[in-house]
Amino acid sequence: MPSIDATELFAPLGASYDRVGAALSFGQDPLWRRFLVSRLPRDGGHVVDVATGTGLVAAELLGRGHRVTGVDQSAEMLVRARQRFSDRVELVEASAEAMPFADAAFDHLTVTYLLRYVDDPGATVGELARVTRPGGVVASLEFGVPDGLARPAWELYVRAGLPLAGRALRKGWREVGDFLGTSIREYWERYPLEGQLQIWSAAGIEDVEVRKLSLGGGVVMWGRRA
Numbered sequence: 001m002p003s004i005d006a007t008e009l010f011a012p013l014g015a016s017y018d019r020v021g022a023a024l025s026f027g028q029d030p031l032w033r034r035f036l037v038s039r040l041p042r043d044g045g046h047v048v049d050v051a052t053g054t055g056l057v058a059a060e061l062l063g064r065g066h067r068v069t070g071v072d073q074s075a076e077m078l079v080r081a082r083q084r085f086s087d088r089v090e091l092v093e094a095s096a097e098a099m100p101f102a103d104a105a106f107d108h109l110t111v112t113y114l115l116r117y118v119d120d121p122g123a124t125v126g127e128l129a130r131v132t133r134p135g136g137v138v139a140s141l142e143f144g145v146p147d148g149l150a151r152p153a154w155e156l157y158v159r160a161g162l163p164l165a166g167r168a169l170r171k172g173w174r175e176v177g178d179f180l181g182t183s184i185r186e187y188w189e190r191y192p193l194e195g196q197l198q199i200w201s202a203a204g205i206e207d208v209e210v211r212k213l214s215l216g217g218g219v220v221m222w223g224r225r226a
């Protein structure tokens with residue numbers, strides 16, 4: 001499914017990612033990350049943050065008293081995470097599709113904006129479930145496609161606003177601006193919510209709940225590892 005190489009896409013973005021990402025979502029995605037992290041019990045458990053990037057979700061987890069391990073395949077994104085955390089978060093350069101951890105190694109798991117970049121989302125969700133202990137929470141955040149009256153505004157933004165912003169920002173953001181809207185739209189066409197719920201269920205994640213945020217621009221899903 002991916003029409004782009006995520007390793008290449010993210011390589012130039014580490015230094016500007018935090019600032020530009022928040023601006024391009026009109027300040028919404030920091031709020032979505034906070035909601036994502038609030039789905040986990042405040043039990044001080046060990047959380048693996050998958051596709052941790054520059055560590056924005058990992059920072060929220062640390063702030064809530066968790067022990068945190070971050071995983072990402074991009075060495076460049078992890079450079080920024082290392083600057084942020086020094087040795088407070090263990091950072092592992094690895095693919096989310098085959099993580100170098102034992103079964104049930106973590107109490108809980110968070111994952112953000114990953115599944116549009118993998119070949120087989122079902123297999124990857126299975127891998128996320130594998131490293132989470134039974135009873136632990138698996139929580140994910142992904143961009144969504146708003147419904148109803150918000151849809152035309154979203155289409156205008158991703159078809160015109162984002163590509164223009166990407167060209168103005170340069171430093172790798174042009175590719176993001178051109179790619180993101182199509183990537184999000186195609187992902188939800190191929191894996192509508194019912195299909196994603198089936199994937200989670202097949203992976204052994206139960207009691208799954210979904211919350212659409214900011215008119216559906218962000219979608220948080222969470223459930224318990226059976």
Ligand SMILES: C[S@@+](CC[C@H](N)C(=O)[O-])C[C@H]1O[C@@H](n2cnc3c(N)ncnc32)[C@H](O)[C@@H]1O
Pocket residue numbers: 006007010021033050051052053054055056057071072073074077094095096097111112113114117118
């Ligand atoms: C949009 S960033 C999200 C970063 C961070 N979680 C956040 O909330 O902003 C997506 C991240 O997924 C990582 N990524 C993409 N495909 C991956 C894979 N197969 N395995 C591990 N990381 C991957 C990219 O390197 C990038 O850092």
